Amino acid sequence: xxxxxxxxxxxxxxxxxxxxxxxSFPSSNFYALHWYRWETAKSPEALFVMTLxxxxxxxxxxxxxxxxxxxxxxxxxxxxxxxxxxxxxxxFVDYKLSFGAGTTVTVRA
Amino acid sequence: xxxxxxxxxxxxTKRGQNVTFRCDPISEHNRLYWYRQTLGQGPEFLTYFQxxxxxxxxxxxxxxxSAERPKGSxxxxxxxxxxxxxxxxxxxxxxxxxxxxxxxxxxGSGTRLTVV
Numbered sequence: 001x002x003x004x005x006x007x008x009x010x011x012x013x014x015x016x017x018x019x020x021x022x023x024s025f026p027s028s029n030f031y032a033l034h035w036y037r038w039e040t041a042k043s044p045e046a047l048f049v050m051t052l053x054x055x056x057x058x059x060x061x062x063x064x065x066x067x068x069x070x071x072x073x074x075x076x077x078x079x080x081x082x083x084x085x086x087x088x089x090x091x092f093v094d095y096k097l098s099f100g101a102g103t104t105v106t107v108r109a
Numbered sequence: 110x111x112x113x114x115x116x117x118x119x120x121x122t123k124r125g126q127n128v129t130f131r132c133d134p135i136s137e138h139n140r141l142y143w144y145r146q147t148l149g150q151g152p153e154f155l156t157y158f159q160x161x162x163x164x165x166x167x168x169x170x171x172x173x174x175s176a177e178r179p180k181g182s183x184x185x186x187x188x189x190x191x192x193x194x195x196x197x198x199x200x201x202x203x204x205x206x207x208x209x210x211x212x213x214x215x216x217g218s219g220t221r222l223t224v225v
Contacts, residue, residue, distance in 0.1 A: 004151070034213055043113070044152075044200070046213025089151055095165065096142065097214065099151030 002026055004092050005101075006100035011106050013080045021077040021103040023090030027071035032093040035064055035075055038102070040087040047088075080107045115201050115217035122191055123192055129187045137172060139162045141184050142214065143159030143176055144200040145169075152200055158184060191224045198222075 005024045012021045018081045025033060032051045037046040048057045054066040061078045079085050091097035113222070114133040122128050134141045139160050144152035156166045160181035173191075178184040188195055198221050202214040 005208045006151075018172060028127075036128075036213075041218070043216040046215070049213050091151075096154045097144075097152075099144075099152065101149065101151045 002092050002094075002098040004098050004100040005037045005058075005092065006090060006103050009059070009101065010104040010106070013077075013084075013105060015080060015082060015109050016079055018076065018078045019080060019105065020074050021088065021099055023040075023073045023075070025071050025073070025090070025092040025100075027069060029094070031071055033066060034091040034093060034097060035073070036063060036089045036091065037082055037086045038089060044089060061101075075103075080105070082107045100103055111213050113201055113203055113217035115199075115220050115221055118218065119221045120223070122171045122222070124193060124224055125190055127187065127190055128222065129185055130199055130201075130222075132186070132217060133182075134184070134201070135215055136182075137194045138203035138205055138215070139210030140206050141178055142202045143186050145200065146198040146200060146219075147196075153216075155186075155199075156212070159197045161208075171178070179203045190220075196222055196224045 007022050036044040036045040048064045050066040055066040057064050064075045066073045085107045087102040089099050089102045091099045142157040143155040146152040154167050156176050158178040161178050173189045176186045200217045200219045201209045202216045204214045
């Protein structure tokens with residue numbers, strides 16, 4: 001069983017503030033790392049597919065970085081908005097996805 | 110194509126009953142996955158198909174669970190003799206096969222099972 005850990009488990013952010021959180025994963029036999037956003041009552045939505053060490057990807061106010069040598073990825077939200085409230089899941093990829101438990105972000109207006 | 114569709118959205122069943130869930134993936138996707146998610150945990154892998162072939166089944170999956178994907182299109186997940194511990198969100202996802210699964214998966218909205 002692959003050990004994928006996310007921290008913190010939850011966080012509360014004031015609207016307009018920026019935040020970030022971590023995903024750690026095994027650094028050996030790396031293929032890819034996925035980030036998903038999962039809003040209540042909706043489907044998990046793919047945010048980023050990261051494959052190369054040093055990758056940095058951006059989608060609007062959300063960005064992610066990848067360090068495969070040390071086995072971690074950061075996800076950043078700049079200028080948080082209430083619509084950013086969701087659970088953010090990272091997943092280590094081999095023939096399947098091995099998910100972390102997620103970071104639940106609540107943005108307060 | 111409207112994405113991955115799962116039915117039903119919610120299912121409440123009595124312990125000991127059998128239940129069946131359905132997943133309709135994106136038609137171009139040759140891979141289909143089933144995951145289970147319980148409160149406070151990330152989704153756990155159950156099984157996956159490439160076309161109609163079931164290629165992997167998690168050791169978490171007891172003999173009471175069976176999945177099929179006839180003709181490589183929709184898939185069904187059946188749980189026989191349900192137990193309270195089976196209560197969870199069952200997620201289906203589809204993707205194109207690629208080296209290292211380098212494409213994101215498309216998930217359905219899930220089926221929430223409650224066993225009473």
